[in-house]
Amino acid sequence: MIILKMAFRNIFRQKRRSLLTVLMMAGGCFLFSFFQGLSDGTYRNIIDMFTRARTGHIQIHKKGYLDKPSIYTTINNHNRIGSKINDLPYVQSWAPRVYSSALGFIGKKTSGVRIIGVHPMKESQTTRIKQKIKKGRFISDTPFNEVIIGAGLAKILNAGIGDELVLISQGADGSIANELFKVIGFAGSSNDPSERMNCYMHIETAQKFLELGGRVHEIAVVLSDLEKSRYTANLIKTALNDSSLDIDPWQVVEKDFYRAMLADKKGSNISIFIIMIIVAVGVLNTVLMTILERTKEFGVLRALGTRPKNVFFLIVLETGFLAIISIIVGEVLGVLVNYILSIHGIPYPSPIEYGGFVIDKALGMVSIKSIILPPVTTIVTAILVSIYPAVRAARIIPVKALRTN
Numbered sequence: 001m002i003i004l005k006m007a008f009r010n011i012f013r014q015k016r017r018s019l020l021t022v023l024m025m026a027g028g029c030f031l032f033s034f035f036q037g038l039s040d041g042t043y044r045n046i047i048d049m050f051t052r053a054r055t056g057h058i059q060i061h062k063k064g065y066l067d068k069p070s071i072y073t074t075i076n077n078h079n080r081i082g083s084k085i086n087d088l089p090y091v092q093s094w095a096p097r098v099y100s101s102a103l104g105f106i107g108k109k110t111s112g113v114r115i116i117g118v119h120p121m122k123e124s125q126t127t128r129i130k131q132k133i134k135k136g137r138f139i140s141d142t143p144f145n146e147v148i149i150g151a152g153l154a155k156i157l158n159a160g161i162g163d164e165l166v167l168i169s170q171g172a173d174g175s176i177a178n179e180l181f182k183v184i185g186f187a188g189s190s191n192d193p194s195e196r197m198n199c200y201m202h203i204e205t206a207q208k209f210l211e212l213g214g215r216v217h218e219i220a221v222v223l224s225d226l227e228k229s230r231y232t233a234n235l236i237k238t239a240l241n242d243s244s245l246d247i248d249p250w251q252v253v254e255k256d257f258y259r260a261m262l263a264d265k266k267g268s269n270i271s272i273f274i275i276m277i278i279v280a281v282g283v284l285n286t287v288l289m290t291i292l293e294r295t296k297e298f299g300v301l302r303a304l305g306t307r308p309k310n311v312f313f314l315i316v317l318e319t320g321f322l323a324i325i326s327i328i329v330g331e332v333l334g335v336l337v338n339y340i341l342s343i344h345g346i347p348y349p350s351p352i353e354y355g356g357f358v359i360d361k362a363l364g365m366v367s368i369k370s371i372i373l374p375p376v377t378t379i380v381t382a383i384l385v386s387i388y389p390a391v392r393a394a395r396i397i398p399v400k401a402l403r404t405n
Contacts, residue, residue, distance in 0.1 A: 003310050007317035014290070018322060021286045025326030025378055026333070028279030032272050032374035033334025034364075039268050041342055041365030043261055048226060049359065050257075051250050052128050054194075056095075056220030057229045058236065059253050061246045065217060066253065071100050071172050074215035075245070081219060084239050090223045090232045095119055095126040096216040098206040102169035102177075104149075104199065106157040113153065113167060114197045117206025117216075126222045129187070129200070136161050136185025143202040148185040150195030159183050167199070171211035179209055226250070276377060280385045287319055287389040299398045308394035315390035316383060323382035327375040334374060338364040 011018045051057050059066075060081065065073040075081065078096045085091050098117030103110065120139045124130045130138045134151060147165055149157075159165065161183060169177040181201065188195030207213060223232055229249035237247050251258045291298075298311055341364025348360055 003314050004317060007314050008321055010314075010318050011321050017286060017290070021283060021322050022326045022329065024279055024282045024286075025323055025382060026329040028275055028381075029327055029330025029374045029378040030333045030337075031275050032377060033330065033370045034337055035268060035272055036373060037334065037338030037364045037367060037370035038341065038346075038362060039265060040367040040369060041338070041363040043265075044226070044365060045363045046359065047250070047261075050254070051226060052222060053132070054127055054129060054220075055250055055253055056126060057223045057226050057250050058221040058233050059248055059250075060219040060221070060236070061217065061248075063244050063246050066246060066248065069099065069217070071170065071210065071212075071217075074172075074212065074217055075219065076215055078214075078216045078219055081240060081245075085221060085236050088232065088235050088239060090225055090228045092222050092224045093122065093126040094219055094221045095122040096203060097123075097218040097220060098203055098210065098212060098215075099217045100169055100206070100210050102167045102199070104153070104157060105166040105168075106159050106163050106183075109157040109159075111153060111156045112197060113149075113199045115167070115169065115206055115210070116198055116200050117203040117210075118200055119203045126220055132187045132195070133185045134187070134189065136183075138185065139200060139202050143204040143208075145179060145181045145205060146184045146201065147181040148187050148200040149183055150192070150198040151186045151188050152192065152196035153198065154183070154186050156196075161185070165199070167209070169210065171209075172215075173211040175211060177209050177211070276381055279378075280381045283319070283382055284385045284389070287315065287386050288392075290318075291315070291389045291393050294393075295396065298393050298396045302396060303398040311396070312390045312394040315393050316386050319382050319386035320379065323379045326382075327378055330378065331371070331375055334370065335366055338366045338370055340364070342366060 060075070062073045062075055075096075082094050082096070085094060096119055098115070100115040102113045102115050104113035118129065118139065120141050124138070133148065136148065139146065139148060147167075149159060149165070153159070157165070163183045165181045165183055167177070167179055167181060171177045187198060187200065201209075203216070207215070221232075221236070223229060229251065233247050233249045240247070301311060302308075341362075345361030345363040348362065
């Protein structure tokens with residue numbers, strides 16, 4: 001208890017040095033919290049944007065479809081599957097889809113087309129495809145021979161609202177599918193590569209055109225919390241108990257993006273590591289200077305019978321107290337700045353368009369990582385750095401220390 005009191009009082013003896021040390025550690029804690037919150041917030045915003053734009057947080061396919069898409073690899077009972085997953089925790093909505101490749105004609109213009117059959121009401125509740133309609137209107141709830149095409153595809157085909165689009169494809173029964181469709185809208189912008197080949201139609205229209213009956217290729221699931229994607233995917237697997245289905249979270253569906261995100265996060269972690277190294281070196285330098293200046297003081301303590309371990313703990317506790325003060329300052333600033341950035345963000349010099357949506361700012365986030373990791377890292381770093389100076393102080397020989405100028 002006496003060592004504890006001495007350590008606390010000692011940090012106020014050299015107020016200027018203590019203040020500089022606190023500012024250094026608080027700055028490191030703040031920067032750690034700031035970068036962590038900015039990274040978590042920005043990626044959460046991007047992930048939420050593209051998962052709600054089209055992919056969903058979880059996708060259900062017939063086994064092997066994701067690796068090798070085929071018109072024949074279908075799910076037969078999507079309504080029964082949907083009714084089972086509706087009652088699971090975190091499941092907000094789901095939507096069935098049909099996919100196929102086709103050849104599209106308008107006048108003398110021809111292009112490859114990707115048919116996407118969607119359920120208008122369920123798709124609107126699940127993703128933001130409806131919000132991507134830049135011109136025209138969304139698909140009617142009643143199935144008609146009408147389509148929405150990507151703005152890039154419309155540019156290739158020189159299409160206008162009301163034009164007739166001829167689609168030729170292969171039916172699931174082996175027949176040649178050939179039908180006329182009315183263009184009722186354009187999705188995305190002409191610069192959006194994700195909508196360059198897309199052709200949306202009512203799912204029942206697509207099923208009839210492709211001779212699929214009531215079968216679908218995909219069920220997209222959106223959750224109330226995207227952080228629960230892997231957990232909820234496992235819940236769905238347990239609830240369905242069907243080995244013929246692949247149930248994958250967005251990390252698997254969008255594995256290329258997920259890997260790129262992890263690689264970028266590693267780069268951010270390296271930056272944070274460098275910041276903490278700089279802070280650690282600064283703290284080590286300060287504590288060593290303190291030991292050199294207080295050599296006689298430690299000599300007196302040893303001469304009065306203070307045990308080496310008590311001198312050791314005295315130095316460690318002093319550094320620990322400074323670290324705690326630094327953490328309080330750094331955490332308050334970090335949480336405040338991250339909260340402000342979660343609302344206002346940092347505007348990008350040039351907006352980025354992805355999947356038909358514009359990302360114009362980097363958003364912060366008050367996450368568990370940004371609250372817990374910075375203080376833990378700061379105090380652990382401070383304690384570790386103080387061990388060497390503390391050992392050096394504990395080994396001081398009283399006679400030599402008292403003779404030191």
